[in-house]
Amino acid sequence: MSILIDENTKVLIQGITGKEGSRACKEMISYGTKVLAGVTPGKEGMNTEEGVPVFNTVREALAQFPEINTSLIVVPAKFALSAVKESIDARVPLINILTEKVPVADVAVMIAFAREVGVRVIGPSSVGIISPGKVKIGSIGSGDIASRIFIPGQVGVISKSGGMTAELSRILTDAGVGQSTVLGIGGDLLCGSDFVDIAKLFEQDRQTKAVVIFGEVGGTYEEKLADAITQRQITKPVIALIAGRFAETLPQDTVLGHAGAIVSKGRGSAASKIKALKEAGALIAQTPEDIPNLVKQVV
């Protein structure tokens, strides 16, 4: 088992002929992911290097490949809303947005649409999702990195930061701790799925015995996870690494790292997140290298 993606995942890539899209397509296929079709408006009829057919619209791609159950969005930021809306209208149950710098107003609309029809959005600014040994979507684990740093196992990893998905997984793998599913939820102010949404999936997943999260200063998603642990919605052990403690010393409203990381007083600071998670019973890692030992304490 794993969450979100597995052997039955059949992917449509929106923005498949772009630089990031074509690279992701190639690497996903070489990892064993079933990429059935792509969409780039105006490029209908062509095939990618790997032989994936390209369509003008999601609807046309779905007509040909009704078994598609996952959309990967790799279009420029200003087209992200309309691309996501196409997949929502087609009721694709899982939509993973890699695009960065999507206007927050557009993300709010995407979330409203997705809620209305009951599809899951992950991202924007997600690095992708990998269920090691089975399948991956997005830019996570490029090239030979995937087989080197991700191995199948019992730990679920949820990260606001794309880069840290790789760093944390490498540290876990080097310590002999495998992963069930690893994903980036993005660090934007608004995200389609937050820590709680994903932790609930890990809670239901028999393979997953513990959840590792990488959080950051800004927003309230970490505090929400602490609340969910306290309310026993999440009962599996949670190990958290929270970045941005230094920001306490900076003026208010300083924007750091990701767009969601606006320093504000009270909730939202790294200290408030660490305190909330600790009180809820999560284990707090001081550095990435602490994580495998903490995992071994609870698994």
Next chain:
Amino acid sequence: MKLFEYQGKDLFKKYGIQVPHSVLLDKPMEGISLGFPVVAKSQVLSGDRKKKGGIRIIETKEQLPGELNTLFKTEIDGALPGHVLVEERIEYLKEWYVSFTYDTDKRCPVIAVSGKGGMGVDSATIVELQWLQGHWGLPSLDAPFREVAQKLLNLFEQEHALLAEINPLFELDNGVFIAGDAKVILDDNVVDPLFRPFLDLPGDIAILASGGGASLINLDALILAGGKPANYVEYSGNPPASIVEELTVKVLSKPGLRGCWTVGGTANFTDIFETLSGFVRGLRRVTPKPTYPIVIRRDGPRQKEAFEMLERIAKEEGYDFHIFGPETPMAESAKIVVQLAYKS
């Protein structure tokens, strides 16, 4: 992008929200075309300007030059004002608070309203907006200024604001509402998509960190190891060498540096050869030539090629590089740069 009060009020005017009559000054003046008393406000981005001496009530024309002189010379959180906004003083019945922002708990836009203007959002009632026929709809309000709220919502949507706040909103005895202050933050993804956070910090170890998350965790690690960071900057994604080159020049041009830490985790897709090539090109442009220790810790696609290139450059051009891959934790490399930088 956070706007100054006067910029926010210009937007208010554009959307039909009333603001006090005002004059914007860029230097102290002897006289102004407003009746006294007036309120003079330092145009800085910090909150709590009143407590920090950035707002002064001026009763008479005679007091004006002296008061303005003081305001223009008063630093607020380390910043001198470029402008002072002088406004007529408003006689009001009541002060309100109203704002639109995105709520990360509910993940949608919300309106916050309070009958205690000046107190801020803490005492406000927060209500979610509903998406209706292509727009965010205004809920029913427990406040008499629906029209002003709708105008502020129009501004919030059309200007791509992350925050549009009026605090206080003055209610006059004739039923008119006037915005006493303006706090507007615009979405950088729309108004400044090339924005990269950069902070000048008071320390002496320069940092070039890649990855939004890793850069934060690494600054924490450097401080924990006893290092004093000279700056905060990060490059995310898979930037071309030219971006890294320019950032390198910017960061390493600061005088008095004792070390440089180029750090990142194991990258998913960042081309390590490309980004470190940019670093080297930037390094060559820095004068005087850096002789301090430069600790590089990186992993990811094309790491091997990148490290061979760095070792060759160090030998040929005489840089004090200390190069580490994934076998050395990022936090460990923080300790190494601190030891090397401060050993003499």
